[in-house]
Amino acid sequence: MTNQNNSARNLAVDILEKIDEGSFSNIQLNQDIKSSSLIDIDKNLLTEIVYGVLQHRLTLDFYLADYIRKPEMTPRWVINLLRTAVFQMEFLDRVPDFAIFNESIEIAKLRGNDGIRKMVTGVLRSYQRNGKPSFDSIKNPVEKLSTQYSVAPWIVDQMLYELGEEKCISILKSINQPSHLAVRINRWNKTHADIIKDLEYEYTVTTSAIAKDGLRLSRGASISDTRSYIDGDLTVQDESAMLVAETMHLEKGQKVLDACAAPGGKTTQIAAMIGETGEVTGWDIYQKRVQLIQDNAQRMHLDNVKTEVQDAITSREDLDESFDRILVDAPCSGIGLMRRKPEIRYLKSKKDSSDLHQLQLKILDNIAKMLKVGGALTYSTCTILRKENQETIEKFLAIHPEFEQLKVETAKKIKQNRDELSLNIYPDDFESDGFFIANLKKVK
Template identity: 45%
Template sequence: MTKGKYQAVQTFELADPRAMAVRTLERVHDGAYSNLQLDAMIKRSHLTERDVHFMTNLVYGVIQHRLTLDYWLGHFVKQSNQLDPWVRELLFLALYQWQFLDKVPQHAIFDQAIELAKRRGHAGIRKFVTGVLHAMDRQGLPALTAISDPTERLAITYSLPQWLMQRLIDDYGSARAEKIAASLNQAPAQSVRVNTAEMTVAQAQAELEQAGFTVTPSLLSPVALRLTGGGHISESVAFQSGKITIQDEAATLMVPSLDVKPGMRVLDAAAAPGGKTTQIATYLDAQAGGVVEALDIHPHKVDLIQANAKRLHVADRIHARALDARQVDQQFADNSFDRILVDAPCSGLGLLRRKPEVRYEKHLADSYALQKVQLAILDAVASMLKVGGRLVYGTCTVLTIENDDVVAAFIARHPEYRLVPTYVDKDRSLTDKQGLVHILPDQYQTDGFFIATLERIK
């Protein structure tokens, strides 16, 4: 079987969560963003709310465990990557349900896969799928523990590229690397940041609970809440009225370390979509001259910053513009800012719970290339900060290449800067001896995040 073109969606599929999951997975594997493609498929479907949740589980589960599933399938189908895309995804779907879910019996999983192969394909495809599934049932799946190379075994077990598994081992040791890898396949928590310019955290919690959400105060951030139930938070009155915004708990920790005062001038050098920009703005007073200059290289992303600022009622304190942060000298003079935030472009490997397909798209060379960009941004903004001011650098990745190494290289090139302890409100143990903060995904089940706080001393 060779790769074919996408077939038109058939009517029977629109009410079948498995069929719609296969459609979604085809497109994600060929480059579509999982969240956007899933939303598009859900809108096209005729699924109940329960089936939407099931379909979402199937899509993210297969993406998260793709290397494991491919390892198992490869023992029964040689060159499985040459299968028609939908047939490969259908087999992955059956494998995922069989091995990782427990509510549907194996015989029902296999029967449903065979029926879908029959309805979407032809007799030959149905016969092929039947044969593969029956062979798996008779012979059993190959044990992952039989993989002799320890790094390869961990990589396949947790479905991370081998280069990434090796980097985690190098940075954190084998035991911690395995915990991190395992945590990346857990479902992400839904969290929000309270817009404290509009209401207190206690008031937001009460309003969200009244709206049907189960709300737990964050163990990590004083301005974040973790939510379950209640539907889509973006459809809530609290979100639409600007009282809250969707933001990971770990991501809310960068801004407090800036120590922003009401009348300060702040630079957010890589601001889109504006989560941290609007958080900075909650500390500012426009009448006292407080402003945050928010930059992004892409004009359409500047629109996102402005839309978020308007929704959260802090637009009077935000100036957003399209500008590459490496070219800040074209718009601003030296010593222009009291505070600078660099939420740097990075590999995003701390976000794998939310964007599981990213793990298959990145390579070690990408992190080294990004390191150069990160340093170039820091170099460009370094002279813009006033003496005595603070610069907070952060990424949503867990690799030392883009974190500790970048900070060390910057300080070596800029003796006018020194590290100071990053402020953490709740868990002070997160700040290491250098003052750096590493929030790893296994600690609080949040995104992975890195934060460094620097002060200009001359």
């Protein structure tokens, strides 16, 4: 029998507990995997269980509702243990039920008392005998989609209103698929061909369909342990996020501000594109996050990156008309990241989105004066909600007649037939994160 203290399933319950208490799934999972003694096959199982339970949490709770008599009085770790068991039974065909039962019951015995062990045993046996309920029992269409795809009802309602039923369901299906591992080549260091050749020893490598410097890698060894990563030849970045710097019309020697920069993925991309004669300044409000920008720039051998602890809503008269290009990768609800950071779908509220819209306007209003006449400001978010995207840009332009909007163009010319000047990338478009990009030129 596996030592339950060190098993993938027991560790999954621990991690889900920490996420319930406020930890970020990707950070917590990586930390616990690094400190564990799990072999690779168990690391993969752990990852599948944690992300799977987060992705399907509302669905799993619907499945379990008839089998847990008093969920409000049941310890949270027991709920998470039952979620992990039912997730494996419903979504991991290769795992036999007896293995799920045996280990779940052993974990219940290890972590709890005999009463909890009996309760877990009874729930799992009843579930195996009677099966899951039908979604057809849910009559409200928003609640039904929310439960079926495990996304907060307000997000489903907003997506139906803004995008229509067909697109909404397509997005909901896509965010419950595994995310891709994507990396961006550091053009400052080596050629694309050399880096791809290095990576092919450990991964299956595919060139990104949307990002000029992007690659998709098969899941394998930790990318941060590879020579290419350590030497600064590449960085982990979603393909949609790579598009932002591509659209900024960057040129060698320009002076650029990245106003909301941490952890520095876009900052380092800008630095590589403007060359040694250019300079990019990266801001964040916390020293710890500014250090992340510095660490990334140092690892990638980019010495044209300058950093400051600075709040983007704080006035800086000394910087009026100082920059050729400005990027505002604004604080947002992160709804476009629901595939990669599945807990987001439960943590954010409609009020959060509205409050962030106001913060975004404050940042843009403050930053606008720092751009030179003739310069361009790029606004981006990792959300797909109109309030934080188009509405923010429309309101900014209404009070800043010195700016006009330009059409966003990417190197690989994606979504060329769209009517909008801005660019919306939805999670189902290219199996990447949801993103919004708008370009504004200061004309007077």
